[in-house]
Amino acid sequence: MKTAEIAQRYLTFFEKNDHLIVPSASLVSDDPTLLFTVAGMVPMIPYLTGVVPAPHPRIADVQKCIRTNDIEEVGRTARHGTFFQMLGNWSFGDYFKEGAIRYAWELLTSSEADGGLGFDEKDLWVTVYETDDEAEAIWRDIIGLKPERIQRLGRADNYWNTGQPGPGGPDSEIFFDRGPAYGQDGGPAVDDNRFLEIWNLVFMQDFIENIRGKTEFDIVGELPQKNIDTGMGLERVAFLKQGVENMYESDQVRPVLDRAIEISGRPYGEVHEDDVRFRVVADHVRSSLMLLSDGVRPSNEGRGYILRRLMRRTVRSMRLLGVDVPTFPELFSTSRDAMKIAYPVLETDWTALSTAAFAEEETFLRTLAQGSTILDLALDETKKSGQATLAGSEAFLLHDTYGFPIDLTLEVAEEQGLSVDRAAFDALMQEQRIRAKEDARSRKRQLADVSVYRDLRAEGETVFSGYDELETESRVL
Ligand code: ATP
Ligand code: MG
Ligand code: MG
Ligand code: MG
Structure with a gap:
């Protein structure tokens, strides 16, 4: 049924x-x-x-x-x-x-x-x-x-x-x-x-x-x-x-899951963490599409921030599934087709919705590319100086200034046989959160789009605890 x-x-x-x-x-x-x-x-x-x-x-x-x-x-x-x-x-x-x-x-x-x-x-x-x-x-x-x-x-x-x-x-x-x-x-x-x-x-x-x-x-x-x-x-x-295992495999969500599987070329049902990523992609693409269709646009505060997080987690999940090229054109149109019987507006508003979605993906892919270059340099420096651990301050700079996610820093460092000073990073994050909270209290902010996370935490916390969610992200993705 x-x-x-x-x-x-x-x-x-x-x-x-x-x-x-x-x-x-x-x-x-x-x-x-x-x-x-x-x-x-x-x-x-x-x-x-x-x-x-x-x-x-x-x-x-x-x-x-x-x-x-x-x-x-x-x-x-x-x-x-x-x-x-x-x-x-x-x-x-x-x-x-x-x-x-x-x-x-x-x-x-x-x-x-x-x-x-x-x-x-x-x-x-x-x-x-x-x-x-x-x-x-x-x-x-x-x-x-x-x-x-x-x-x-x-x-x-x-x-x-x-x-x-x-x-x-x-x-x-x-x-x-x-x-x-x-x-x-x-x-x-x-x-x-x-x-x-x-x-x-x-x-x-x-x-x-x-x-x-x-x-x-x-x-x-x-x-x-x-x-x-x-x-x-x-x-x-x-x-x-429908006799399937979970809601992500039901008929309005499954087509996106299948599309992600096809794009990645990886199997579904073999590696648990990959399966979770496929399901996160299927879920978040649909949520993002439905939010866009109710007029939300990615931004650095409030509802737009949540939408941005959902879209960026999708990009991160796809990347962890081995795909680093744009996938939104395929994933979002697949979700539209699965949902449009119930919500015909997805089709009539498609031009506006898809433009906003695709632009967000491109911005984030650029952020990731820029961050990767800076991270590679920092890792080289670390190795040259005979260290096995990337300084927490470097990881924090990437995160704070370039919007480069910590889990990605951990992953790339590990690929190169280095660790990251996570304790120092966490301490800097904690300081930043306190600062951001104070800032948020004292002024209403106009945010530039350069950084994904800088200045966001305070907004995030009033929403659903931005930090917890970032923590979650490093676990989930
Ligand atoms: P659960 O204990 O499984 O998290 P809930 O008690 O939080 O569910 P309610 O707040 O009682 O859920 O919401 C009513 C119904 O909405 C639930 O019985 C469930 O069928 C559905 N529902 C709630 N949360 C979700 C969700 N995140 N995704 C899909 N369906 C949900
Ligand atoms: Mg309940
Ligand atoms: Mg319950
Ligand atoms: Mg619940």
């Missing part, structure tokens, strides 16, 4: 059950505190809080999402994309726990011939919040799920809130058991790789206050209007239905 068909079945099912179908909002969220739309509920916040009356008490949609905080997982787990689509249904003061659970179960388990997704109920498990007897009873007594298939978990896993005083509530999640080949027995409480989360049903019922931490807060009352907020990962359902 193709991804587009799963989305269609979802919408048809909820439309039939009196939901108003609305189009996806932009990836660029209206909420100034959020860089991107990270979940289907983001554009629904005004309706959920009651600030704006909902156009209908029941809504459903397919929402484009970006989650940069999942970047470390991309290509390593089966289930995390930086871009993905969340199928969502909402009730604003209308149906509550029983309705949400019944709808989810019916859609998942009714046969394909009946318009359902045709999951076998033998493969499904659920979790509920530890004190949510009501939800557990619905699963057990109304749905008829065996009690051992229902697990209770605490706040960290099964309680939703925004981190602010206001609405909160328990949730119930549905998992697919991929089988013993994928991990140990014991349900989702034990293994989140074998037991793959597909759908989260949030029951917004409480008013919470006194927020002291993610799981430290007081439930002080009930909401006057109880709401349902659900989110199901379209790509997760797609890859399970």
Whole structure:
């Protein structure tokens, strides 16, 4: 079953059950505190809080999402994309726990011939919040799920809130058991790789206050209007239905993976680190394309910075797969073709999108070429002076002034039989971060494009911890 068909079945099912179908909002969220739309509920916040009356008490949609905080997982787990689509249904003061659970179960388990997704109920498990007897009873007594298939978990896993005083509530999640080949027995409480989360049903019922931490807060009352907020990962359902190993091999992503394999001439499925790189490329190309199509352009701050990082990690990954010539023309057009049925705008806006993507790749390839020349000189000098270690300050200069990634410095040095003084490099990075943070506080910056990283860290940190991400990069790439 193709991804587009799963989305269609979802919408048809909820439309039939009196939901108003609305189009996806932009990836660029209206909420100034959020860089991107990270979940289907983001554009629904005004309706959920009651600030704006909902156009209908029941809504459903397919929402484009970006989650940069999942970047470390991309290509390593089966289930995390930086871009993905969340199928969502909402009730604003209308149906509550029983309705949400019944709808989810019916859609998942009714046969394909009946318009359902045709999951076998033998493969499904659920979790509920530890004190949510009501939800557990619905699963057990109304749905008829065996009690051992229902697990209770605490706040960290099964309680939703925004981190602010206001609405909160328990949730119930549905998992697919991929089988013993994928991990140990014991349900989702034990293994989140074998037991793959597909759908989260949030029951917004409480008013919470006194927020002291993610799981430290007081439930002080009930909401006057109880709401349902659900989110199901379209790509997760797609890859399970398609019988492939992970979301990067599902039909909207796989063509880019295949194109990268072809271009590199390396095999897929033999060397783990190469496989991760192929999957990172497939994921990041698609995310970049979708961000471009929502009007984001690569730059040195905010959303543009994230886009730039995604594109540059793609270039780095391809390079580590042995390709140092431009690949965006092929990879991006492949992603466009895989996504355009769902997003025809990719084709109509192609000229503008592709121009921006290809220019970014060329700029970064020039940066890499320039950095390589400087690095070769520094390595020669090091050898001539009889040292076996490149000074941390040289690695830092390359990184800081030329935007030349540290992992690349490490790699090239190693090729030439030298090491790099990583401790000194890290210390300089740390100093730089502190400086950048102070700078960012004291002035609003106008950034030149010469350096990729210089001056960026402060912006990055306000976004999703630029440094962690750089660290990640050296690990992932
Ligand atoms: P996980 O625990 O697997 O990281 P999550 O609990 O963070 O998922 P939710 O915030 O509950 O996910 O989002 C609702 C649904 O959206 C999930 O059940 C999943 O199907 C899907 N989803 C979440 N994050 C991603 C992602 N990075 N890529 C693809 N699908 C995702
Ligand atoms: Mg997650
Ligand atoms: Mg989860
Ligand atoms: Mg979840």
